[in-house]
Structures are given as structure tokens and as C-alpha cells.
Amino acid sequence: MPYSSFSRSADASPVLQTALAALEAGISVVPIRSDGSKRPALTSWKPFQQRLPTRREVSTWFARRDVGIALVTGQVSGCLLAVDFDEEGCFLTWMARLRQDSQLARLYEEVASGYEERTPKGGRHLLLRCPAIGRSRVLARSRQGGILVETREEGAIIIVAPSAGTVHPTGRPYVLLRGGVQSVRTISPAQLEEICSSLRLLDEQGAPKLIQSSSQPTAGPRRPLQLSATRPGDLLNRDPQVTWESILLPKGWELVRTDGAGCCYWRHPGKRGPHYSATTNHAGDDKLHVFSTSAPLPPGSYTKFAAYALLYHGDFHAAAQALKQRYSSGRPGEGEAFARPASL
Structure with a gap:
């Protein structure tokens, strides 16, 4: 019996129907325990990182109506990838960002129309396919270090609807909002990078590590330079x-584009293609946010002075000394303007 006709049988539970539909779409599946542990209900699920289960295996696993279902991401499932928002607040913040970026909003709609679901904690799962599948990545963390957004890529699993509340420790189910396992969209590597770059902006950590010039002593803290009581x-x-x-x-650096909110998207020297590696003025913060590990600056957030110091001097103290020479101070208390530094 073909999968599609079996999946429409009245004897098939919703989870079994989804499992068979996924198998028909070339997606590897595994059952999930109904004890809230979110663990596979198999002695070993690793073989299904390399091969699709058989129809008989799927029918046996999902004969019980209380088990959940997880999809195996990666090449075995046709380069399936999941974007996992851990909580609703993070997703809504990203949605607000999309309202200012029509290009990214269109890309989200393309992906979400293929598959979008709500998780038991109120987060979201977006499923897509992309030939540039790699290792799973954490894209954003909270200030406390918890994961806000991550990807599930080669050899990972993602629990999906219609897994019931018994599968998750909250007791709430996964709910499909749009699309389904047979309508997952395929996007290009450049489009995937655009999505991931925008999600890295949600990171609440990532302050850059300051670099000291090897020509400067490192023992003991320096006294901050003063220039009319202003650094x-x-x-x-x-x-x-x-x-x-x-x-x-x-x-x-190359300015790729500027969105409606005034956020600028940059490509670092030597980078090719339509995607970007940094932004400036995200949410009006007047900072440089670097995502790419191959950029001249390490990933992190930079003020103008920090970027200037590292790009032009490689050292904060040397940069401050240069600026001290280039700025002429006004008399304290009179609010006189400082001359613009000589060419950076």
C-alpha cells in the first residue's frame, strides 16, 4: 500500500500519518518517548542518521498513539534543517525586526509557508532544506547563557507536531501552524546565511574581547587618558x-544595503556573494555587530572607537594616544566643539 493511502486510513494515528508522510517526502523519522524526557524511544537511533527507516519500522514504532515524532535533520533527509526558537519572546523580537526589512520578511514568509510550528514553550520551529548543511549552530544566547535560537543540522533531531503533551516536560503539545512535512521549502546557502545573520542580532552576549598591542606592557591596568575630563x-x-x-x-568593507529602520548591512573585505557579515546601527544602537569568523574583527559588538582602534591601530591605548593628538580640546565648561580627527 502506498504511504499516502495508508496515511489516510482511519486506523492511522495523527503521529503515524505524519511519520508516513515524512517518509514519503524523504525525511528520516524516529519515535519519541511519552515520559517528558524528549528522548528517542529506540535503543539506538544513530542508524537513522544514515538511512531512512522502512515502512514496517515506522508502522511498528508509531502503533502506540502516545509516542511523539522527531525528524532527523541533515543529508539523510534531503539536507533538512530546522531553526529552533526556544521561546516566544525571542521569536516576537525577530518578527518586529522583519517589519523593518522587507527582503528578510519575504524570505521568512517563503520558509514559514512551507513549515512553521509552535513549540510547547511558545517558541517556533521553521523547517527548510538547504544544500549547505553543516553542524548545528547556536545563533543567539540570553544574558544568562541559555540558548535563544539554534539550528539543527547534520545528524540532529527535531521534535515536531503532532507530538502530544506527554512528550514535553511542560505537558503541552507541538502545534503545526503552516505547511507540513511534504511542503518544506528549499533555499540557497546565501539565503540561509541571511537568516542566520539576522538571528545572531538577537544574541544578548558576545561583547568583543579587547586586544592589546604586543608593543605595550600588559602587566597592571593603565590609567585612562584624560582630555579635558573626557576620554x-x-x-x-x-x-x-x-x-x-x-x-x-x-x-x-562594502555597504550591502540599508533597511527601513536605518540598519546597515556590511560585507567584510574579501567576502563575496549577496550575504553580509556585519551590521551597524541595529535597533538604533550605533554599534558594529560582526557575525563572520573570517572578518578582520572577531565576532562581537563594537563602538566606533573600538572598531577604529582595532582596525587602524590594533591597540586601544595607541588609538587613544593618536586621537589625543588629533583632537584639540576646548576650554572646560564652555562646550566648544572638538575638531574632527584627521583622516582615519
Whole structure:
């Protein structure tokens, strides 16, 4: 009997119907225990990272109506990938961001129309296929270190609807919102990178590690430089004539586009293709957020002074000394403007 006709049988539970539909779509599946542990109900599920289960195996596993279902991501399932939002707040923050970026919003709609579901904790799962499948990645963490958004890629599993509340420790079910296992969309590697880059903006950690020049002593803290009671770096950050373009463009960075909210998307020197590796002014914060590990700056968030210091001097103290020479101070208390630094 073909999978599709079997899945429409009145004898098949919703989970079995989904499992057979997934198998028909070339997606590997495994059963999930009904004890809230979210663990596979198999002695070993590793073989199904390499091969699809048989119809007989699927029919046996999902004969019990209380088991859940998980899809195996990766090449075995036609390069299936899942984007996993752990909680609703994180997803809604991303949705608000999409309202300011029509290009990204269209990409989300394309993916979500193929498969979108709500998780028991109120988060979201988006399923897609992409030939650039790799290792699973954590894209954003909370300040406390918890995972906010991650991908499930090669050799991972993702629990999906219609798994019931007995599968999850909250006692709530997974609910399919749009699409299904037979309508999962395929996107390009560049489109996947665009989605992942936008999700990295949700990260609540990631402050950059400061780099000291090897020519400077590292023992003991330095006293901060003073310039009319204001640090040179603060002057640079507040200078309206110093833009991100004036800092990044001379160093070979390319401005890809600017969205409706004023967020600018940058490609670092040597990077090719339509995707980007950093943003500036996300949510109006006037900072540089670097995502790419191959960029001249390590992944993290940078003020204008931090970016200037590392790109032009490789050292914060040396950069502050240079700015001290280039800015001429006004008399304290009179609010005189400082001259713009010489060419960065």
C-alpha cells in the first residue's frame, strides 16, 4: 500500500500519518518517548542518521498513539534543517525586526509557508532544506547563557507536531501552524546565511574581547587618558562627523544595503556573494555587530572607537594616544566643539 493511502486510513494515528508522510517526502523519522524526557524511544537511533527507516519500522514504532515524532535533520533527509526558537519572546523580537526589512520578511514568509510550528514553550520551529548543511549552530544566547535560537543540522533531531503533551516536560503539545512535512521549502546557502545573520542580532552576549598591542606592557591596568575630563574614545563615539562609512569603507568593507529602520548591512573585505557579515546601527544602537569568523574583527559588538582602534591601530591605548593628538580640546565648561580627527 502506498504511504499516502495508508496515511489516510482511519486506523492511522495523527503521529503515524505524519511519520508516513515524512517518509514519503524523504525525511528520516524516529519515535519519541511519552515520559517528558524528549528522548528517542529506540535503543539506538544513530542508524537513522544514515538511512531512512522502512515502512514496517515506522508502522511498528508509531502503533502506540502516545509516542511523539522527531525528524532527523541533515543529508539523510534531503539536507533538512530546522531553526529552533526556544521561546516566544525571542521569536516576537525577530518578527518586529522583519517589519523593518522587507527582503528578510519575504524570505521568512517563503520558509514559514512551507513549515512553521509552535513549540510547547511558545517558541517556533521553521523547517527548510538547504544544500549547505553543516553542524548545528547556536545563533543567539540570553544574558544568562541559555540558548535563544539554534539550528539543527547534520545528524540532529527535531521534535515536531503532532507530538502530544506527554512528550514535553511542560505537558503541552507541538502545534503545526503552516505547511507540513511534504511542503518544506528549499533555499540557497546565501539565503540561509541571511537568516542566520539576522538571528545572531538577537544574541544578548558576545561583547568583543579587547586586544592589546604586543608593543605595550600588559602587566597592571593603565590609567585612562584624560582630555579635558573626557576620554578620546568618548569624543570619537560622540563626534557627528565620524560615521561608520568613514571608519569601514577605507578598510575595504562594502555597504550591502540599508533597511527601513536605518540598519546597515556590511560585507567584510574579501567576502563575496549577496550575504553580509556585519551590521551597524541595529535597533538604533550605533554599534558594529560582526557575525563572520573570517572578518578582520572577531565576532562581537563594537563602538566606533573600538572598531577604529582595532582596525587602524590594533591597540586601544595607541588609538587613544593618536586621537589625543588629533583632537584639540576646548576650554572646560564652555562646550566648544572638538575638531574632527584627521583622516582615519
